[in-house]
Amino acid sequence: MTVAEDRLDATFTALADPTRRAIVAHLARGDATVNELAAPFDMSLPGISKHLKVLERCGLISRTRRAQFRPCHLEGEVLDAAVGWIEENRRIWKERFDKLDEHLRTIQRAPSRPRRGKADE
């Protein structure tokens, strides 16, 4: 699991940057070349390339070895893993809050609670 965790860690770090998130969003619509990816940003090609390397390193994108165009491709599974962690975290808090809601109802119903807000039930 360690390798997967390291990968996930790197993915989160890569996605912490708004430019890289925009690149990922672009690639979600389909493969694109570095030039196409650079177009919407006020950034040099080397600047974009640096971002692409970060994304490539964590496995979020891959590039074919074909000539100078080398279209970038989004690796959906890697993105899913990162999104999956966020979803799981959200689920834990949701279920925790479901239980807290139930617990609050229980203790407010109990007569032996001296410090409660309202006694109307």
Next chain:
Amino acid sequence: MNDRTPDAGELIYTRAFDAPRDLVFRCMLEPQHLTHFWGPAGMSTPLATIKVDARPGGVFETVMVSDADGSRYTMRAEYVEIVEPERIVWTEPGTGMTTISTFSDLGDARTEIQIRQTNVPEAARSPEARAGFATSLDRFAEYLGQLSGATGGRQLGGQP
């Protein structure tokens, strides 16, 4: 839940409860309350495993135990700030993730909790994440079972 993800490194969850603010606040801080809800579905948090030293620098420790196979997930955190009955902040030194719980009085004895977690990247290593992954692997196994057209074979024992 009115959730949003404003930044890749930050997560926010909110929920409103039908209870006065000081009671909700105490639930998030006192072991005899935490034991009732801290573990998500299928997990319990035995009272004896909860350590709360409610002051800045004080320890906040919980052990979530899986009801299914008894596997344990320890969370070790340290309180950063406790402002009764408004705010509790703790940080997990192992991951660097900081969790800020804010309690808002909505009137009519209702209270909203907002959980804001920052420094999320490293948090993927946290016990909560591991616990979550275990259940998501189970669900994934179940999903695969459905895809492969398994009939009635939904009882897949996914080992965490």
